[in-house]
Amino acid sequence: MSARIPARRATARTPAALLAAALLVTGCSAQDDDAFAPAGSPSATTPHGYVEGAKESAEQQSRLLLNDPGTGDTRVLDLITGTTHKVSGTKDTARLTTDGRFGFLHTADGTRVLDAGSWMVDHGDHVHYYRAAIRTVGDLPAGSGAQVRSDAAVTAVTDEDGRTALYDRTALEKGRTGSPTTLPGTHTAAVVPYAEHLLALTDDGEGTAELTVYDRDGKRVATPGARCEDPRGDAVTRRGVVLGCADGALLVREDDGEFTAERIPYDDDVPAKERATAFHHRAGSDTLTAPAGDRAVWVLDVTDRTWTRVPTGPVVAANTAGEGSPLLVLQADGSLHGYDIATGKHLTRTERLLEDATARGGTGPVIEVDRSRAYLNDPEGRRVYEIDYNDNLRIARTFDLDIEPALMVETGR
Numbered sequence: 001m002s003a004r005i006p007a008r009r010a011t012a013r014t015p016a017a018l019l020a021a022a023l024l025v026t027g028c029s030a031q032d033d034d035a036f037a038p039a040g041s042p043s044a045t046t047p048h049g050y051v052e053g054a055k056e057s058a059e060q061q062s063r064l065l066l067n068d069p070g071t072g073d074t075r076v077l078d079l080i081t082g083t084t085h086k087v088s089g090t091k092d093t094a095r096l097t098t099d100g101r102f103g104f105l106h107t108a109d110g111t112r113v114l115d116a117g118s119w120m121v122d123h124g125d126h127v128h129y130y131r132a133a134i135r136t137v138g139d140l141p142a143g144s145g146a147q148v149r150s151d152a153a154v155t156a157v158t159d160e161d162g163r164t165a166l167y168d169r170t171a172l173e174k175g176r177t178g179s180p181t182t183l184p185g186t187h188t189a190a191v192v193p194y195a196e197h198l199l200a201l202t203d204d205g206e207g208t209a210e211l212t213v214y215d216r217d218g219k220r221v222a223t224p225g226a227r228c229e230d231p232r233g234d235a236v237t238r239r240g241v242v243l244g245c246a247d248g249a250l251l252v253r254e255d256d257g258e259f260t261a262e263r264i265p266y267d268d269d270v271p272a273k274e275r276a277t278a279f280h281h282r283a284g285s286d287t288l289t290a291p292a293g294d295r296a297v298w299v300l301d302v303t304d305r306t307w308t309r310v311p312t313g314p315v316v317a318a319n320t321a322g323e324g325s326p327l328l329v330l331q332a333d334g335s336l337h338g339y340d341i342a343t344g345k346h347l348t349r350t351e352r353l354l355e356d357a358t359a360r361g362g363t364g365p366v367i368e369v370d371r372s373r374a375y376l377n378d379p380e381g382r383r384v385y386e387i388d389y390n391d392n393l394r395i396a397r398t399f400d401l402d403i404e405p406a407l408m409v410e411t412g413r
Helices: 015-026 029-036 169-173
Strands: 055-057 063-067 074-078 084-087 095-098 102-107 110-115 118-122 127-131 135-140 147-150 154-158 164-168 181-183 192-194 197-203 208-215 220-222 227-229 234-237 240-245 248-255 258-265 287-291 296-301 306-311 315-320 327-331 336-339 346-349 367-369 374-378 383-388 394-400 407-411
Touching (some): 102 407, 110 169, 147 192, 164 169, 192 234, 192 240, 227 240, 287 315, 296 315, 315 367, 327 367, 367 407, 374 407
Antiparallel strands (some): 055 127, 063 074, 063 407, 074 084, 095 102, 102 110, 110 135, 154 164, 192 197, 197 208, 234 240, 240 248, 248 258, 287 296, 296 306, 315 327, 327 336, 336 346, 367 374, 374 383, 383 394
16 A cells, blocks of 8 residues: 555644644643553542543544455554555455444445444543554454444444344453343334434334334433434434434433434435435434435535535535535546535535446445545545545545555544
8 A cells, every 4th residue: 555645734623623632732741741650659549531442642543444246355544654554354345334442344244343442432522543463353243234323331232133133342442252142022114222212213104104212221211202214314413313214303301310302304305225224424413414315415404404416417425524525526427526515515525536436335435534635435446535625625645555446444533
């Protein structure tokens, strides 16, 4: 692997990034100073944010997990150092997902768990970023259709039959899968950990699914009275959990232990093939994207509770960093296009980056977005592009690889 631009070009940091860095220095300084105190002294206590075996950083520690299903070759590309790491291979991977730290390589025989060694912890008023060793954790019995969702304490794995196993995330962090507990009943979509509880949709026998809230021990604690027809797609935002439904979305929120569900409907009737069924967004953002059929993209503003349909032409992949940033769309012409989220106006495009911009089932080009960059994988070209979306879609770096990265996710977010 080589990066054609050897160093990551410095850019103006966003107010959020500056605030996070400042809080790491000021808000945590009293505790962090203890890390340098002599052992046995009165102030020699565990530093705030300390994680055994990990190094804390003031900046996001982004890494890309890449897989070639045909050969099984798997790599982790460290975006800070620009180097790649070869890890244990996984062949015939149908899908690759992540919870921000762990990569889940889904095959027909099970799901392999890889600790990419980069993650963040959001304390609300400040954020901690960590980097650690990359390692394979183990295999989960759920197959290629499994849906995996996590929070800081639990990882919920819902299989194709709707059964959900709950894994102790602390065990995963220590390099083992552990023995799961099972959530009662079956569910019609992914079970989502949220606000120290579990959100689940259960078939009500009338063609729709009822929202149920469980505690982490599997006890039903609330039924907000919300229903979702044909649930598909979900996303965790700072304003709550978004669940995709046939008529739009449900926004589930928690306030002082009480759970509520608010419907965000489409403005008009939407054909089934043009529904939003898979959301993509920057971690921490309240702006979601989803394909609206083959020739448009949905943008869901969770803050304003509004849907916007942006006509784009043939869509291969889409994503956005959120308010103030462009909607990024890879189109069938192999170019990356930028659109204004509010107006749908076409702003700019790159030259043709991909000779083959075809998505093949769960594999193919995707767009991953973080606080300052977007990443686009080119399987046929054996490369990954790093794009500065705030600078007219400038190609900041190009990473040449020794594998075909048909599957890609970003960790460290």
